[in-house]
Amino acid sequence: MRSIELKHFSFGSIPVVLVVSYHRYICKDCSSYFSENIPFQFDNRKATVPNVQSALFEMKENHSMASISRMHGLGKNTIYRIFNENIHIPDRFYHLSSVISIDEFKATSDKGTYAFNIVDPITGKTLDIIEDRKASFLRNYFLRFPFHERKKVKFIIMDLSSSFYCIMHSLFPHAQIICDRxxxxxxxxxxxxxxxxxxxxxxxxxxxxxxxxxxxxxxxxxxxxxxxxxxxxxxxxxxxxxxxxxxxxxxxxxxxxxxxxxxxxxxxxxxxxxxxxxxxxxxxxxxxxxxxxxxxxxxxxxxxxxxxxxxxxxxxxxTAKNFRKKWFIPLLCSLSYTTIYKRRTGSYKTSFNNGFIEGMNNKIKLIKRNAYGFRYFYNLRKRIFLHLGYSYSFTYKDTKKGIPIFQ
Structure with a gap:
């Protein structure tokens, strides 16, 4: 008979440790050892499955890995490995809406220094977050959509970026570019x-x-x-x-x-x-x-x-020369066009603007600051989608039986 200490839920600042006794057996034929299965132990780690699941649910809020590890009595490296191995955000497959907002934000250095954010401002829904803002990358990304799908886009709201203007105008020839006020x-x-x-x-x-x-x-x-x-x-x-x-x-x-x-x-x-x-x-x-x-x-x-x-x-x-030469029509559309934005509390009539995507960039900066920065773009993108409440899959396989028990 042997025992193992499994870290369970904490009651405030008091850590809770479960001392579990289990049997260890020896095979008489091959002389190999094997132990009794503990159903609530997480992946041969010294933690219970409910404790790890609770830690993963905390990642949907804007908490750092260090604070989550302190709350659940687990090491920071353990939390990071559990987050990296057991939570998966599927690739985004969606239909382009009639109005989209685009903007960039500073991300990580492993992919591109600046990432690209695509948002539907009417419904307040983040469509996708792309790892790079370069013209070649954006062209390959949007060309995955057939022409009849890109033709659905009627308005593109963006800042005063000449490079984005050229790319969007070539990819969406039927869309009207609108400057953010x-x-x-x-x-x-x-x-x-x-x-x-x-x-x-x-x-x-x-x-x-x-x-x-x-x-x-x-x-x-x-x-x-x-x-x-x-x-x-x-x-x-x-x-x-x-x-x-x-x-x-x-x-x-x-x-x-x-x-x-x-x-x-x-x-x-x-x-x-x-x-x-x-x-x-x-x-x-x-x-x-x-x-x-x-x-x-x-x-x-x-x-x-x-x-x-x-x-x-x-x-x-x-500034006036730039407005007259390049941005006169987008400025005029931003002044004269109005639409109805839909939110949870209701709907309101306003001009086309990038207010929602700018607020999203502020949330992203807050996530990065609380985490003291991210090294890999995949983890940053995963954490952003978790914070936004997007669906994810939690996969945990019992190493002894080889079957998933949570999903």
């Missing part, structure tokens, strides 16, 4: 930020320059959404403001140049503020295209671009 608004916002930083560096009034640097959040908001009720104190200007009155105060400073008795530095500062506010108005006019309804978005977008070309604004000129 967040990306081109951020690009225009970065142009305004550069003009604001340059203005702060040239201003002679240092308290005013520090105040403008500190209140960046006010310039990002749409002007009509600024709060005009709640007051706050500006320590640099030694005055009380509301969000709307602060912007109005800058406009009054820009009008000082009209006074005859102004000091030279004051007139120079007013010119700098006026130039910054002109860039601010360009950014606000782009926000106006999004926040307000227009009868003719094409005319309004052309008017916004023409103003930049007429004034030869150095901050927005390169």
């Amino acid at each position: 967040f990306h081109y608004i951020r690009l225009a916002g970065q142009n305004f930020i550069q003009s604001r930083l340059d203005a702060c560096s040239f201003l002679h009034d240092k308290p005013l320059a520090k105040s403008i640097k500190r209140n960046l959040r006010l310039f990002y908001k749409y002007k009509k959404d600024l709060d005009n009720d709640k007051t706050w104190y500006d320590f640099h200007l030694k005055r009380y403001f509301t969000c709307a009155s602060y912007i109005d105060y800058l406009y009054t400073l820009s009008e000082r140049r009209n006074k005859d008795n102004c000091h030279h530095n004051t007139m120079f500062d007013s010119l700098i503020i006026m130039e910054m506010l002109d860039n601010y108005e360009i950014y606000q006019n782009l926000l106006k295209l999004i926040h307000e309804k227009h009868d003719d978005y094409k005319n309004e977008l052309n008017r916004w671009l023409d103003y930049i070309f007429d004034t030869q604004n150095s901050y927005y000129l390169i």
Whole structure:
């Protein structure tokens, strides 16, 4: 009679160990030893099957391997081997939907540094995660679908990536490319930020320059959404403001140049503020295209671009040329097209956007950070699909009987 200690469920911080006695026999014919089978022992390891299954269920949540090993009293290497050997995510075979969102995220170095994510934004479903974003790999992946299947795709939502645009346009010739609003608004916002930083560096009034640097959040908001009720104190200007009155105060400073008795530095500062506010108005006019309804978005977008070309604004000129030459139709579609997004709580009408896939990328970053990084893309992809609740197969074979007892 022999005994073995099997690690079972823990009650809080108290580990539970089952001491199991079993018989060991010898064959009289061949003189070989064999032991009695323990039905609840997992794969000849010092752990019970329910304990290991519970650890595998924890991997559907965003827990690290180290925390799971501590909760179940198992070693980190044991948890990793169980995860690698017993959970299998099948390959994705699906039909392409009429609307897809694409984006990249930083993955692992064993396959491709950046992976490729494909999502159905209407239903909020991740279609697949591809190991590389290279054009040759994406072309071979999507050519697995027949042409009549790729023809079903009507809209592709993406960021301002020229390489993705060329690939998607060649693979899906009947699909309309739509730019995500967040990306081109951020690009225009970065142009305004550069003009604001340059203005702060040239201003002679240092308290005013520090105040403008500190209140960046006010310039990002749409002007009509600024709060005009709640007051706050500006320590640099030694005055009380509301969000709307602060912007109005800058406009009054820009009008000082009209006074005859102004000091030279004051007139120079007013010119700098006026130039910054002109860039601010360009950014606000782009926000106006999004926040307000227009009868003719094409005319309004052309008017916004023409103003930049007429004034030869150095901050927005390169962006405007890029919008006019490559992204005019995708920008116009993002402004004028609307759809109904379906979620668990219901459905709502909005524009085509990459909001869901950007949220997915945030979850992926959180999974990677909690795991302190992944070495292999296969394990990262498996963990992402587990966290999303996708179906998986749990295979465990009894090494003594040679048959699977869980599946």
